[in-house]
Amino acid sequence: MxxxxxxxxxxxxxxxxxxxxxxxxxxxxxxxxxxxxxxxxxxxxxxxxxxxxxxxxxxxxxxxxxxxxxxxxxxxxxxxxxxxxxxxxxxxxxxxRKDEIGSSLAEFVETNFLSEEVVSQKLANTQIAEKVGAWLAKPESAQRVATEGAAAIRGAIAVLKDDDVQDVIESLVRKHLLDPPWGPPVGRLAERIFAEGHHHALVDLLVDRSTTWIRSNHDTISGLVSDRSPSWVPGFVDGLVGDKIYTEIYKFARAVQDNPNHEVRLQLDKYLKDLAQELQHDPAMIAKAEGIKEQVLGDPEVRELAGRTWETIKSALTDAVEDPDSELRRKFTSAVQEFGVRLTTDDELAGKVNTWISNAAAYLVGTYKHEITSLITDTVERWxxxxxxxxxxxxxxxxxxxxxxxxxxxxxxxxxxxxxxxxxxxx
Known part of the structure; x- marks a missing residue:
């Protein structure tokens, strides 16, 4: 025993x-x-x-x-x-006199330790950025940061309610996408695109595809002529007319294709530029654009979009944080390590980070030092x-x-x- x-x-x-x-x-x-x-x-x-x-x-x-x-x-x-x-x-x-002692101790700490000058001077001599950078530059440290970040994301996902997140996404969509009128910004964007000629590539693609289709569908075009001709017209006449119409259509398409300054192209450019101006300044066209917006993105569609967006984000984040070898985890770990290396090698960046930390700490101390030291006073009073x-x-x-x-x-x-x-x- x-x-x-x-x-x-x-x-x-x-x-x-x-x-x-x-x-x-x-x-x-x-x-x-x-x-x-x-x-x-x-x-x-x-x-x-x-x-x-x-x-x-x-x-x-x-x-x-x-x-x-x-x-x-x-x-x-x-x-x-x-x-x-x-x-x-x-x-x-x-x-x-414990309460007076607690107050005196809090005042002493506030005056001698939680002053902006003391905190700024201490942080300036500590070189926090360099020390943090040296720690982050280690592979095991970067991996630890990634692991802790994954745990934080898992916790946030577990705490967040799907309906609340969807409401936030929906409100953002309505505020930034639905509430502003579509006509003027779309018109300004189109005006820049048309003025710089970026739409010509699309026009060329459409003309090329149309010409190719016409060349490959002689029978279809001739058949349309035969189907619409009177019954009393002889068949060979339908064939001749169909061939003639096909030839003219193909020649017209080739002309549009080969000539960048063809009248059709010029008229199309004019139409598109006029449309861009109308979207910005014509109330009737702006109203039409708003009507299209409401048809495309009504309340059910917006709610469904918000739900799909959150589900996609949630699923992607969950899969990424659960898998230690996921692309997101690996890229995040690599980014953390590279940032640590930069803090130790880039004096300008380290100086900026140190200045930011010092200013932030000085602001917090200057603004909340009384609330911080009140912890001492309140604790002693409860004893x-x-x-x-x-x-x-x-x-x-x-x-x-x-x-x-x-x-x-x-x-x-x-x-x-x-x-x-x-x-x-x-x-």
């Missing part, structure tokens, strides 16, 4: 507060023991002084030591409680007075016991020096 307890003690070290309490008791016992030692020395020296006059010096030293020990015991004890339970004024300082005193004594009481020890030693030396000087002068 004893062996089991020893193993248990080794496996589970004591709580830090337990160790501090033991150290505090030990120092209190040392200080008390020194006081008792001085008291015993004083009693023996006082009793034997008539037989051994030199013991008067020992008595004086012991007497001074007791006075110093008692005075410093009173001073240390008065910080945390009333000495001997007697409510002497200006004792139990910490329990009685129980007696418990607060015990916690503080547990943290600093061990060191304060040295005051009692030093007081005993200094008191002894002072008592001895005063007695010796008095004896020298008046003895």
């Amino acid at each position: 004893a062996q089991t307890q020893q193993l248990g003690t080794a496996a589970h070290p004591p709580h830090p507060d337990v160790a501090k309490a033991a150290a505090l008791r030990r120092m209190k016992n040392i200080a008390l023991g020194l006081l008792l030692f001085m008291a015993v020395v004083f009693c023996f020296a006082f009793a034997l002084q008539p037989q051994f006059p030199w013991l008067a010096y020992v008595r004086a030293a012991a007497e001074g030591g007791m006075v110093g020990a008692l005075a410093d015991w009173f001073a240390v004890t008065a910080l945390f409680r009333h000495p001997m339970g007697i409510k002497i004024p200006h004792t139990a300082i910490i329990p009685n 129980d007075a007696e418990e607060t005193s015990q916690k503080i004594e547990l943290q600093v009481g061990k060191d304060l016991q040295f005051i009692r020890i030093n007081g005993t030693v200094v008191g002894s030396l002072a008592g001895l020096a005063i007695f010796a000087l008095a004896t020298l002068i008046f003895g």
